[in-house]
Amino acid sequence: xxxxxxxxxxxxxxxxxxxxxxxxxxxxxxxxxxxxxxxxxxxxxxxxxxxxxxxxxxxxxxxxxxxxxxxxxxxxxxxxxxxxxxxxxxxxxxxxxxxxxxxxxxxxxxxxxxxxxxxxxxxxxxxxxxxxxxxxxxxxxxxxxxxxxxxxxxxxxxxxxxxxxxxxxxxxxxxxxxxxxxxxxxxxxxxxxxxxxxxxxxxxxxxxxxxxxxxxx
Amino acid sequence: xxxxxxxxxxxxxxxxxxxxxxxxxxxxxxxxxxxxxxxxxxxxxxxxxxxxxxxxxxxxxxxxxxxxxxxxxxxxxxxxxxxxxxxxxxxxxxxxxxxxxxxxxxxxxxxxxxxxxxxxxxxxxxxxxxxxxxxxxxxxxxxxxxxxxxxxxxxxxxxxxxxxxxxxxxxxxxxxxxxxxxxxxxxxxxxxxxxxxxxxxxxxxxxxxxxxxxxxxxxxxxxxxxxxxxxxxxxxxxxxxxxxxxxxxxxxxxxxxxxxxxxxxxxxxxxxxxxxxxxxxxxxxxxxxxxxxxxxxxxxxxxxxxxxxxxxxxxxxxxxxxxxxxxxxxxxxxxxxxxxxxxxxxxxxxxxxxxxxxxxxxxxxxxxxxxxxxxxxxxxxxxxxxxxxxxxxxxxxxxxxxxxxxxxxxxxxxxxxxxxxxxxxxxxxxxxxxxxxxxxxxxxxxxxxxxxxxxxxxxxxxxxxxxxxx
Numbered sequence: 001x002x003x004x005x006x007x008x009x010x011x012x013x014x015x016x017x018x019x020x021x022x023x024x025x026x027x028x029x030x031x032x033x034x035x036x037x038x039x040x041x042x043x044x045x046x047x048x049x050x051x052x053x054x055x056x057x058x059x060x061x062x063x064x065x066x067x068x069x070x071x072x073x074x075x076x077x078x079x080x081x082x083x084x085x086x087x088x089x090x091x092x093x094x095x096x097x098x099x100x101x102x103x104x105x106x107x108x109x110x111x112x113x114x115x116x117x118x119x120x121x122x123x124x125x126x127x128x129x130x131x132x133x134x135x136x137x138x139x140x141x142x143x144x145x146x147x148x149x150x151x152x153x154x155x156x157x158x159x160x161x162x163x164x165x166x167x168x169x170x171x172x173x174x175x176x177x178x179x180x181x182x183x184x185x186x187x188x189x190x191x192x193x194x195x196x197x198x199x200x201x202x203x204x205x206x207x208x209x210x211x212x213x214x215x216x217x
Numbered sequence: 218x219x220x221x222x223x224x225x226x227x228x229x230x231x232x233x234x235x236x237x238x239x240x241x242x243x244x245x246x247x248x249x250x251x252x253x254x255x256x257x258x259x260x261x262x263x264x265x266x267x268x269x270x271x272x273x274x275x276x277x278x279x280x281x282x283x284x285x286x287x288x289x290x291x292x293x294x295x296x297x298x299x300x301x302x303x304x305x306x307x308x309x310x311x312x313x314x315x316x317x318x319x320x321x322x323x324x325x326x327x328x329x330x331x332x333x334x335x336x337x338x339x340x341x342x343x344x345x346x347x348x349x350x351x352x353x354x355x356x357x358x359x360x361x362x363x364x365x366x367x368x369x370x371x372x373x374x375x376x377x378x379x380x381x382x383x384x385x386x387x388x389x390x391x392x393x394x395x396x397x398x399x400x401x402x403x404x405x406x407x408x409x410x411x412x413x414x415x416x417x418x419x420x421x422x423x424x425x426x427x428x429x430x431x432x433x434x435x436x437x438x439x440x441x442x443x444x445x446x447x448x449x450x451x452x453x454x455x456x457x458x459x460x461x462x463x464x465x466x467x468x469x470x471x472x473x474x475x476x477x478x479x480x481x482x483x484x485x486x487x488x489x490x491x492x493x494x495x496x497x498x499x500x501x502x503x504x505x506x507x508x509x510x511x512x513x514x515x516x517x518x519x520x521x522x523x524x525x526x527x528x529x530x531x532x533x534x535x536x537x538x539x540x541x542x543x544x545x546x547x548x549x550x551x552x553x554x555x556x557x558x559x560x561x562x563x564x565x566x567x568x569x570x571x572x573x574x575x576x577x578x579x580x581x582x583x584x585x586x587x588x589x590x591x592x593x594x595x596x597x598x599x600x601x602x603x604x605x606x607x608x609x610x611x612x613x614x615x616x617x618x619x620x621x622x623x624x625x626x627x628x629x630x631x632x633x634x635x636x637x638x639x640x641x642x643x644x645x646x647x648x649x650x651x652x653x654x655x656x657x658x659x660x661x662x663x664x665x666x667x668x669x670x671x672x673x674x675x676x677x678x679x680x681x682x683x684x685x686x687x
Contacts, residue, residue, distance in 0.1 A: 057516045057527065061480045062245040102384025102422070104291065104447055107480050107515065154347045154373055154595075155384040155392075155421060183518065184347065184592060201519030 002031060006042040009074065013046025016066025018073035025077040035081040043074045047118040054111075055203050061111060068114040091122050093145035093213035095179075096138045098126035100159035105152035108182060111202040112148065119206045132162040139176050145213050148205075151182040160185075161193040168194070177212040181205055218310055219303050221464055224502050225457065231287065231295040236451075239289040239296070244449055245481045247286055251278040252486040257537075259485040261529040264631075265536045265575055265624040269544065272331075276541035279493025280304065286494070288446070288502055291453035299501055307501050313547030315469065315506045317368050319439050322404075322411030324367040326507060328547045329614075331540050331580040336614040337551070339607040340585035341366040344553065345418040347595035348372030353399050355654045359600050361407035362657075365607035365683075368413035368441070370585060371400050375595055385422055393420030393429035397436055415441035415471060423458040430468060438467045444503045446474040446495055449481050452502060460503050472499030472508030478531060479515030485534035488512050492538035496550050507549035509585060512538065518591060521557055523564070523638050525631060532571060532627065536579045543580025551583035552576040554606040559590035559645020560599045561663045564637045566670040569599070571630045573606045577613040578623040584610050589645060596647045601659065601667040608682040609674060616680045629677050 005028045012021040021043070028038050050067040053059040095116055099109045106128050113125045124142055126134060130149075139147050147167075151157045160180050167173040178195045190198035196212055199205030234243060251257075255274040260266070287298035313328040317338070326338045341360045348356060348371075357371060374382055374392045382392045396419040404412050416436055417429045426443075430436035442463040444456050463470050474495040476482050482491040492510055499505045514531045517524060535552060542550050554576075556568030569587050576584055586606040587599035613623070651663045671682050 057479060057524075060483045061515075062241060062483065065241060104451075104453065107448060107477055108519070111515075153384065153421060154375055154592075155382050155389060155419070158381040158383045161381075186593070200521065 002028070002033065005031060005033065006037065006045075009038065009042030010046035010049070013043055013067050013070045013074065014050050016063055016070050018066075018070045021070040022073040022077045025074045029078065029081055035078045035085065036087055038078050039075070043071050047071045051115060051118055061107065064114050065110060068117050071118060090120060092120040092210060092215050094122045094124070094142055095146045095148050095209065096124045096126065096135055096142065096144045097148040098130035098135060099128040099150045099152070100156050101129055101131045102159065103151055103153055103156035104128045105150070108152070108202070109150040112150070112181065112199070112205045115202045115206050116209060119210070121209060132159055132166055135163050136166055136170070136172065140172070144176060146177045146179050146209055148179040148181070148209070151180070151185065154184050157182075157184055157189065160195070164194045179205070179208060179212060218307050219299065219501060221460060221504060224297060227297040227299075228290040228293050228295060228457065231290075231297050233294060234289060234296050235294060236289070236291070239451075240449070240481045244286055245483065247282060248482055248487040248490055251282055251490055252483070254278070257486045257490065259530050259533050261526060261533055263624060264529050264532045264627050265578060265620045266533070267620040267624075271537060272540035272544050275489050275537050276493055276545040278490045279538075279541060280497065282490055282494040283497040286450060288498055289451045291451060297452070297502060304497060304501060308497065308546050308548070311500065311547040313549070315549060317439065317441065317469070318413035319411030319437075322409045323439075324413070326549055326582055328549060329543060329580050329582050331543050332578055332617070332619055333580060334614055334617055336611040337577055337581055338367040338583040339365050339610060340368055340370050340415065340551065340583055341603045341607070342370040343372030343598040344370050344585055344588050345373050346588065346592045346598060347375050348598070349375050349596055350377060352596045352648055354403055355652070356596070356598055356648050357400055357403040358406060358657065359652060360598070360603065361403045361409060361412070363604055363607070365604065365611065367583075368415060369400060369404065370415040371396050371418050372598065374419040382419065385424070389420045389422065389425045390428045393417040393425035394432055394435060395419070397429045398434050401434060413440050415443060417443070423455040423462070426459050427462045430463065430466070436468065439469060441471040441507075442468050443471050443473050444505065446472060446499055448475060448477050449491055450495060450498065456503070464504060470503055470505045472496075472503050472505035472510070474499060474508065475511040475513055477513055477515045478534060485530040489534040489538040489541070492534070493541050496542055496548055497546075500548060507551065507582065509553065510538070510550045511553050517557060521591070521593070521642050522640060523557055523634060523642060525635055525638050528571070528634070529631065532575045535572070536575050539576060539579035539581050549582040551585055552581050553588050554584055554586035554602070555588035555591065557591060557642035558637070559594060559597050559643060560602060561646045561651055561666055562643045563666070563670065564634065564643060565589055565599060565602050565645060566605060566666070567630050567634050569602050569606045570609060570674055571627050571634070573609050574613055574623050574627050574630070577610045578618050578620055590642065594644055594647070596649070597645060598648055600648070600651070601663055605667055605670060608671070612678060612680055612682050616678065626677055630674070633673075
C-alpha cells in the first residue's frame with residue numbers, strides 16, 4: 001500500500017482538517033487502498049498521535065476535538081467501501097455520555113467524549129444539563145453498553161446517584177455499566193451509588209471503559 | 218455605560234452561533250491568532266516578568282478578544298458583542314474602588330498597581346468547598362476570627378436534614394438561605410456583624426441566590442453576589458437573572474471566571490489573553506464591581522499530581538494577566554491562593570506561597586484564600602494556610618518587593634515543591650482533625666507546621682511576617 005497517502009491522511013487528522021481528510025481518504029480508495037488499512041494506518045494512527053500529544057500537554061482540547069471531527073469525516077468517506085466489502089472497524093462498545101442535570105461544565109466531558117471516540121467507542125454525547133431519565137432513555141434506545149456521567153459540583157453529584165437508583169428501580173441495572181467522573185467524584189462516592197467505575201481524568205477513563213466492555217490491553 | 222437591558226437585548230439579538238462553533242471556530246482560533254499577532258510567548262523560566270510591554274500586549278490582545286468575540290449565551294445561541302467604544306467607556310468609568318461591608322467592618326477595595334505597597338484585601342473561607350451541615354458554623358467561626366480577614370466567602374453545604382442538596386431542587390433554595398443565615402451568625406459571634414458575605418455557594422442557580430438575597434437575614438446590598446462566567450466566555454439566563462435581580466435592589470455583583478490552560482483557550486498565552494477578556498466582559502455584562510478571575514491547568518487538575526513545568530506556566534499566565542489588567546484599567550480583579558494538596562501539608566503552604574507572591578506583586582486587588590486540594594475532600598478548609606497567605610500578602614506588598622525579586626523568591630519556593638512532583642497530592646487533614654471545636658482552638662501540630670512554614674518563607678523573603686498566635 002502507498003504509505004505516502006496513509007501518512008497524508010494521518011497528517012490531515014492531526015491537523016484537524018476534516019475536508020482534507022475526507023478527500024485524502026477518497027483518493028486512497030481510488031488508488032485501490034484497503035479500507036481497513038486506511039482506518040488503522042491512516043485515520044486511527046493520526047488520532048492516536050493527537051491523543052498522545054494531548055496526554056503530554058503538547059496540544060489542547062481544540063486540537064483534540066478537531067482531530068475527532070477529521071476522523072469522523074474520514075470514516076464517513078470510507079464506510080461505504082467497508083460495508084461493500086463486508087468489513088468494519090471494530091466498535092468496542094456504545095457509550096451514552098453527558099454532564100448531569102443542573103451542571104453546564106463540559107470541558108472534561110468533551111475530553112472524554114473525544115478520547116472514547118478516537119479509541120473506538122461509539123459515543124452518543126447528550127451534552128450538558130442532562131436529566132437522569134434522558135441518559136436511561138437514550139441508553140435503551142441505542143442499546144448502549146455504558147452510561148457515562150460527568151458532574152463538576154457537589155450539588156449535581158446526586159444526579160449521578162439518581163441514574164443508578166432509577167436503573168435499579170426500573171430493572172435495568174444489569175443491562176448497563178455505569179462510569180462516573182468529575183472533580184468532586186471519589187472512589188467512595190462511586191461505591192456509595194453503585195457505579196461500576198469512576199475516572200479522575202480522560203485517559204484512565206478510556207481504560208476503565210475498555211475494562212467495562214471486556215477489552216483488555 | 219451599556220445598561221443591563223441593552224445587554225439582554227444583545228443576548229436575544231446578537232449573532233447566531235452554536236456552542237461548538239463558538240468554541241472551535243470563533244473563540245479558540247481567535248485566541249491563538251491574537252497570541253501570535255502580539256507575539257505573546259510564555260517563558261516559564263521567568264514566572265513573574267518585569268516586562269511592561271508584554272503586559273500591555275496581553276491587555277491589547279484581551280481587549281480585542283472581548284470586542285470581537287463577546288460572550289456566548291446558552292439559551293439563545295447568540296453572542297453578546299459590544300462596540301469598541303462601549304467597552305472603552307465602561308473601562309474609563311470604572312471607579313477603581315468599592316466599599317465592601319458595613320460600618321466598622323467595612324473595607325475599601327482599591328485598584329492596585331504592579332508592585333503596589335498597599336496590601337490587597339483578603340477574602341477568606343472555604344471558598345465554595347464542600348462543607349457538611351454539622352461543621353458549617355465551627356469552620357466559618359474559625360475563619361471569622363482571623364484578624365486579617367476582610368470579608369468572608371462560605372463553603373457549599375453538602376446536605377440539609379440528611380438529604381443531599383441537588384441543583385435546581387427546592388432544597389437548594391433553602392440551602393442558599395441557610396448558608397447566608399449561618400454566615401451572618403458566625404460573624405455576629407466573632408464581633409464582626411458588618412463584614413461582607415460573598416455568596417451564594419450552596420446554591421449555584423439563580424433561584425437559590427435570589428431567594429437568599431430577598432429574604433430577611435439574607436444577603437444585604439453591601440454583600441457580594443456571585444455570578445459565574447462559564448469557561449470560556451459563556452453565560453446563560455441563570456447568570457443574567459442574578460444580575461437583573463441584584464442590580465434591581467442595589468446589590469454588589471462579583472464576577473467569577475476560571476480559564477483553563479489546556480482547554481479551548483489553549484496554552485498559558487491563550488489563558489492570559491482570555492483572562493483579560495473575561496474580566497472586561499464580566500464588567501460589561503454582569504456589571505461586576507469586582508471579580509475573581511482565576512487560571513487553572515487542566516492537566517494538573519485531572520491528574521492531581523504536581524508537574525512543576527505546568528505550575529510555572531500557570532503562574533506566568535496569572536502574573537501577566539494581572540499585570541495587564543492592573544496597568545491598563547481600574548478593574549478590581551482578584552485571584553485564589555490554591556493548591557493540589559490538602560490542609561496541614563507542606564505542599565499546600567508552598568503552593569499558596571507561590572500563587573500569593575505572584576498575585577500580589579502583579580497588582581491583584583484582592584486574594585481569596587485558601588482553596589485546598591481543589592475541593593476533592595469535604596470539610597478540608599485551609600484555615601492556617603489562609604492566615605499564612607494573608608500575612609504573606611501583606612508582607613509582599615509592604616516590603617516593596619519588585620517583580621524580579623518576587624520571581625526569584627517564587628522560584629525558590631518552587632524548588633521546595635519539587636520533591637512532591639509526580640506523586641499524588643496529599644489529602645491533608647479534615648477540619649475536625651485540625652481544630653479543637655469545643656475550645657475553638659487550632660491543634661498544636663497544625664500550628665507548629667504553620668510556624669515552620671512561616672519561618673521558611675521569612676528566611677527567603679528577608680522580612681518578618683506578623684507574629685504567630687495560636
